[in-house]
Amino acid sequence: MNEQLHDYLKRLPPEYYCGRAYVHWTLTIEDRKTGWLIPIFYYKYREILTHTAFRFGVCCPIYCCMPDHIHMLWVGILEDCDQRKAMRYFRKQLNPVLEKLQARLQLQPFDHVLHEEELERTAFEDLAEYIARNPERKELVPSDGYATYSYTGCLVPGYPELKPFEHGYWDRFWRIYSHLLKNGLHVRTIDGTKGDGL
Numbered sequence: 001m002n003e004q005l006h007d008y009l010k011r012l013p014p015e016y017y018c019g020r021a022y023v024h025w026t027l028t029i030e031d032r033k034t035g036w037l038i039p040i041f042y043y044k045y046r047e048i049l050t051h052t053a054f055r056f057g058v059c060c061p062i063y064c065c066m067p068d069h070i071h072m073l074w075v076g077i078l079e080d081c082d083q084r085k086a087m088r089y090f091r092k093q094l095n096p097v098l099e100k101l102q103a104r105l106q107l108q109p110f111d112h113v114l115h116e117e118e119l120e121r122t123a124f125e126d127l128a129e130y131i132a133r134n135p136e137r138k139e140l141v142p143s144d145g146y147a148t149y150s151y152t153g154c155l156v157p158g159y160p161e162l163k164p165f166e167h168g169y170w171d172r173f174w175r176i177y178s179h180l181l182k183n184g185l186h187v188r189t190i191d192g193t194k195g196d197g198l
Contacts, residue, residue, distance in 0.1 A: 012113055017083040020076040020181070022114040024127065025087060028106045029098070032068040036101035042151055045070075048093045053157045054185060056086035061173055062128040062164055065151035066138065071131045077157075077180045087111075125170055132164065157185055159198075172198060 017023060029036065045065065049072075053059055057078030064071045074083055091105055098104055117123060135141045135149040146152070147165035154164045156176055163169065176198045 011084075011111070014082070014084065016113045017111075018076070019079050019081060021074075021081070021083055022076075022119060022124070023074050023083050024112040024114065024131070025072045025074060025083075026069060026110040026112075027072075027091070027094075028069040028110070030104045030106050033103045034067040036098055036103040037065055037067050037151060038101070041097060041101060044097045045094065046153070046155065048090060048097070049155050050157070051093070052086055052090045053155055055089065056083070057081040057185060058083060058086055059157060059177065059180065060155040061177075062131050062154055063152065064131050064134050064149070066134055067140075071134060073128060073131060075177065077177075078184060121170075121174070128164070156180075 042065065049060060049063070058074045058076055058081055060072050060074055062071075062073045074086070076083060087109060091109070095105055114124070114127075118127060132149075132152050133146045135152070136143060136146045141149050152164070154162055154169075154173075156162050156173065157180070159176055162173065162176075179198055
């Protein structure tokens with residue numbers, strides 16, 4: 001089914017999703033079906049998210065896969081990034097994986113383009129924590145146990161070792177993001193060595 005023919009959700013003009021936009025995406029499973037969130041799905045999810053990030057120039061400082069929906073906070077890296085195109089690509093790749101598990105995404109994702117006041121570092125990191133605490137609110141993990149949830153993480157192109165709940169994560173994330181804004185997604189290091197020191 002062509003998603004462009006069924007644009008039911010009112011969206012902001014296209015330019016709001018382009019360049020260095022910050023968007024909170026929520027993808028709901030059709031009929032709120034559960035049972036698909038298993039390790040093999042998670043492996044494929046991260047693979048598709050990685051390809052999406054490199055292809056469209058986005059990073060995802062936090063995501064949380066819940067039993068009937070997925071939250072992702074995407075941040076544009078490249079000036080020509082278009083998150084609406086990136087999301088169409090991501091959904092097109094993810095749906096066949098879900099279909100093998102007898103599930104499918106709802107016709108449209110919900111999005112929230114962050115406002116200027118939400119882009120302040122503290123507000124942004126608070127939103128990320130709110131997303132990460134979803135499993136806690138649904139009692140999938142104990143109170144303050146959200147960091148132990150198996151299906152929450154981050155994806156920043158070129159930095160597979162990043163973990164959102166490790167000490168110093170946000171300081172490192174912002175350094176890396178600044179580096180990516182300046183240098184793009186190609187291989188370039190700060191000091192000319194193989195490691196970028198970030």
